[in-house]
Structures are given as C-alpha cells and as structure tokens.
Amino acid sequence: xxxxxxxxxxxxxxxxxxxxxxxxxxxxxxxxxxxxxxxxxxxxxxxxxxxxxxxxxxxxxxxxxxxxxxxxxxxxxxxxxxxxxxxxxxxxxxxxxxxxxxxxxxxxxxxxxxxxxxxxxxxxxxxxxxxxxxxxxxxxxxxxxxxxxxxxxxxxxxxxxxxxxxxxxxxxxxxxxxxxxxxxxxxxxxxxxxxxxxxxxxxxxxxxxxxxxxxxxxxxxxxxxxxxxxxxxxxxxxxxxxxxxxxxxxxxxxxxxxxxxxxxxxxxxxxxxxxxxxxxxxxxxxxxxxxxxxxxxxxxxxxxxxxxxxxxxxxxxxxxxxxxxxxxxxxxxxxxxxxxxxxxxxxxxxxxxxxxxxxxxxxxxxxxxxxxxxxxxxxxxxxxxxxxxxxxxxxxxxxxxxxxxxx
Ligand code: NAP
Ligand code: MG
Numbered sequence: 001x002x003x004x005x006x007x008x009x010x011x012x013x014x015x016x017x018x019x020x021x022x023x024x025x026x027x028x029x030x031x032x033x034x035x036x037x038x039x040x041x042x043x044x045x046x047x048x049x050x051x052x053x054x055x056x057x058x059x060x061x062x063x064x065x066x067x068x069x070x071x072x073x074x075x076x077x078x079x080x081x082x083x084x085x086x087x088x089x090x091x092x093x094x095x096x097x098x099x100x101x102x103x104x105x106x107x108x109x110x111x112x113x114x115x116x117x118x119x120x121x122x123x124x125x126x127x128x129x130x131x132x133x134x135x136x137x138x139x140x141x142x143x144x145x146x147x148x149x150x151x152x153x154x155x156x157x158x159x160x161x162x163x164x165x166x167x168x169x170x171x172x173x174x175x176x177x178x179x180x181x182x183x184x185x186x187x188x189x190x191x192x193x194x195x196x197x198x199x200x201x202x203x204x205x206x207x208x209x210x211x212x213x214x215x216x217x218x219x220x221x222x223x224x225x226x227x228x229x230x231x232x233x234x235x236x237x238x239x240x241x242x243x244x245x246x247x248x249x250x251x252x253x254x255x256x257x258x259x260x261x262x263x264x265x266x267x268x269x270x271x272x273x274x275x276x277x278x279x280x281x282x283x284x285x286x287x288x289x290x291x292x293x294x295x296x297x298x299x300x301x302x303x304x305x306x307x308x309x310x311x312x313x314x315x316x317x318x319x320x321x322x323x324x325x326x327x328x329x330x331x332x333x334x335x336x337x338x339x340x341x342x343x344x345x346x347x348x349x350x351x352x353x354x355x356x357x358x359x360x361x362x363x364x365x366x367x368x369x370x371x372x373x374x375x376x377x378x379x380x381x382x383x384x385x386x387x388x389x390x391x392x393x394x395x396x397x398x399x400x401x402x403x404x405x406x407x
Contacts, residue, residue: 007036009039012072016073018312045061050096055094062104065303070303073303073305106295107295111293112285120285122284127263129261134189139271143180149173156168184223194234199266206266251269290329302341325373332358365396372389372393
C-alpha cells in the first residue's frame with residue numbers, strides 16, 4: 001500500500017438520510033478512506049438529528065462551509081406531515097437545501113454525467129448541458145389573486161424615504177379574470193450572474209444566458225443588463241484568456257439552438273425557465289441518478305451533492321432485507337467534485353488527480369457493462385451488460401480504482 005494522499009484543508013461533510021446514507025457510507029469506506037488522508041468536519045443531517053438539534057446542525061454545517069470553502073452533502077429528507085409521523089419529529093423542518101442556499105447566497109448548477117453506452121435522446125448532444133437556475137423570485141415568490149368581476153387593478157409603490165407614492169393602472173377589467181405579480185431583486189440577480197460567470201470559468205465552458213427581453217422590456221431586460229454590465233466590468237478579459245464566450249440570446253432562440261448543439265455549455269436561466277428546462281435536459285440524458293448538482297456562492301464557497309433525493313422506496317426494501325440496485329454515481333461525483341475543488345483551492349494536484357481517477361473508474365465500470373438497474377434499462381444492449389446490486393456496483397468501481405492507482 002502506497003502512502004495516502006493528503007487533503008490539505010478540512011473538507012466539510014454533511015451526512016443525510018435513507019438509501020443515500022447507506023450508499024454514502026459505502027462510498028467513503030470503499031472508495032475514499034483507503035486512499036485519502038483527510039480532515040473532515042462532519043455534520044449529521046439525519047432528519048432525527050436535525051430534529052434533536054432544532055435544525056441548528058444545518059445552520060452549523062452551512063457556517064462550516066463558509067469557514068472552509070468546500071462542503072459535500074448527502075441527500076436529505078425534507079419533512080412533510082408523513083415524515084413528521086414516521087420519525088416523530090417536533091415539526092416539519094424547512095428544507096436543509098433551502099436553509100443552506102439562503103446562507104451561502106448561492107446558485108445551483110446541474111450537470112448530467114454522460115457515459116458512452118447511454119445515448120442522450122437528442123442525438124446531437126455529445127457533451128453535458130449544464131443548467132444554472134436562478135433560485136429567487138419570479139413566480140416562486142409571487143402574488144396572485146382572482147379578479148371577481150369588472151374593475152380596475154392598480155399598483156402602488158410607496159417609497160420608504162417618504163417621497164410621493166406612485167400609482168399605476170395595470171388593467172381595467174371588464175369581467176372576471178386573474179392576476180399575478182412577480183418581483184425580483186437587483187442584489188439577487190447580480191449574485192446569480194456572478195455565480196454563473198464563476199462556474200463557467202471554473203469549468204472552462206461557454207456561458208449562454210437567455211430571457212425574453214424583447215417582450216419584457218423592464219423585467220427581463222434588467223436581468224440582461226445586469227449580466228452584460230457584470231461581464232464587461234469583471235469577466236471579459238478572464239473569459240478571453242480562457243478561450244470561452246458569454247453569449248446572450250432570446251429564450252426561444254436558445255431553446256432552438258440547444259436542440260441542435262453539441263452541448264458543452266452552461267445555460268443560465270431564470271427561475272421558471274430553469275425549473276422546466278433542467279427536467280427536460282435530465283430526462284433526455286437518462287436517469288436521475290446521473291445528475292450532479294453544485295451550489296456556487298458568489299463569495300467563493302461550494303457545496304457538492306447529487307441532484308436526486310434519498311431514494312426512499314429502495315430504502316424500505318433495504319430495511320426489509322431485500323436486495324436493492326441503487327445507483328451511487330451522483331453521490332460519488334459529489335465527492336469527486338468537492339475533492340477536485342479542494343485540490344484546486346489548496347494547490348494539491350495529487351488530490352485533483354485522485355478525483356479524476358475515481359470518476360474515470362466509475363465511468364469505465366458503467367461503460368464496460370456493469371451497472372445498476374436504472375441504467376441497465378437505458379443502456380445499449382450488449383452481452384457484457386450485467387446488473388449488480390447497490391454494494392456490488394461500488395465494489396466494481398473500487399476494483400477499477402485500485403487498478404488505476406496501483407496499476
Ligand atoms: P428520489 O429520492 O430522487 O427518488 C425518486 C425515484 O427516482 C426513485 O424511487 C428511483 O426510481 C429513482 N432514483 C433516484 N435516485 C436513484 C438512484 N440513486 N439510484 C436508482 N434510482 C434512483 O425522490 P423521492 O423518492 O421523491 O424523494 C425521497 C426523499 O428525498 C424525500 O423525502 C425528499 O424530501 C428528498 N429529496 C432530497 C433532495 C436533496 O437532498 N437534494 C432532493 C430531492 C428529494 P425507482 O423507484 O423507479 O427505482
Ligand atoms: Mg422541476
């Protein structure tokens with residue numbers, strides 16, 4: 001056994017729930033601990049522990065990411081009424097991801113993991129399409145109301161500084177209807193723009209941004225102006241040096257172009273557009289278990305995780321002692337993403353190299369035909385294909401990794 005690779009700065013680990021907690025542990029024991037000497041600042045976000053600490057553990061974990069810079073998170077239960085009963089919780093605590101996102105002020109980027117034996121449904125796509133979704137405002141924090149009958153709808157803005165209120169007629173209704181009022185904040189849009197420029201530069205990919213600014217001449221146009229201004233002021237030269245581009249186009253034009261592209265870009269989208277189009281990209285690329293997710297904060301903090309949930313149904317089978325075939329790919333990529341970023345920040349190329357090798361081992365395992373049930377259903381049919389169980393998949397990756405490291 002060669003010496004373990006030293007991870008210089010403490011890595012923040014956020015443990016989670018159900019089947020992903022089971023896989024998370026196996027990933028650490030079989031793929032990471034044998035090779036890495038790392039200092040881990042551990043936070044147990046198991047739903048029961050969040051309950052015991054009145055969710056303080058989630059806040060502490062977010063603070064630790066702010067202190068050290070990089071966190072790796074397992075999937076967690078967002079409690080609803082069923083979960084409150086199941087785990088006898090004090091209350092339905094807020095989504096940990098929501099709490100952490102609010103504290104880090106971050107933007108979530110989602111990127112599919114591509115393998116050569118599972119073809120995206122869009123045949124031109126050769127490289128991953130990464131979606132950057134703005135996570136504040138618009139229809140998600142809107143005001144809506146039914147209009148019962150004829151009458152005037154007016155909006156009033158009352159400035160805090162005591163100057164005169166502005167009243168504007170929105171619509172003069174001649175009969176029943178509906179209304180919806182959206183808002184957004186310059187501060188949030190700027191943080192979103194900065195996170196997108198940061199991510200594109202990190203990943204060395206072009207950045208596309210699209211809105212409907214021809215129709216929405218104030219709202220969507222403000223998004224565009226903020227992006228354009230930020231690019232000119234702080235990113236233009238860095239992008240040119242790296243050989244990547246920032247490109248704005250109308251949302252409908254972007255959709256048409258993406259369908260004919262090779263992929264390989266970051267596509268920044270407003271909240272609703274990102275919600276809808278990230279599901280389209282994920283579904284065209286196959287399985288939920290092949291989608292990674294990273295929260296990038298404009299302050300330079302990162303949190304890596306899988307895009308999927310805790311795989312609850314598989315966990316109940318596991319508890320009954322039945323065999324499961326759950327896919328740990330995105331969980332592994334959460335760790336490699338975090339380790340690679342740690343290595344880049346610490347200037348420790350051997351850590352980056354380890355992350356590359358582990359990803360390559362995981363991809364080769366699937367490409368050689370050894371895979372979990374979700375992937376077997378999608379992969380090109382070949383005699384070498386075989387379905388393995390949850391642990392068998394991680395063991396196969398461990399064997400491939402062992403070869404890469406020890407030859
Ligand atoms: P889910 O865990 O994403 O799973 C939904 C279905 O997708 C599974 O039943 C399974 O399909 C398939 N799937 C997802 N990940 C898979 C994997 N790694 N390997 C194989 N198949 C996989 O969503 P959910 O069951 O609706 O949610 C469960 C819990 O997760 C909820 O309590 C929710 O709050 C939480 N959640 C957490 C996060 C997060 O922490 N980021 C995100 C979303 C949801 P089959 O059953 O057909 O095999
Ligand atoms: Mg959605």
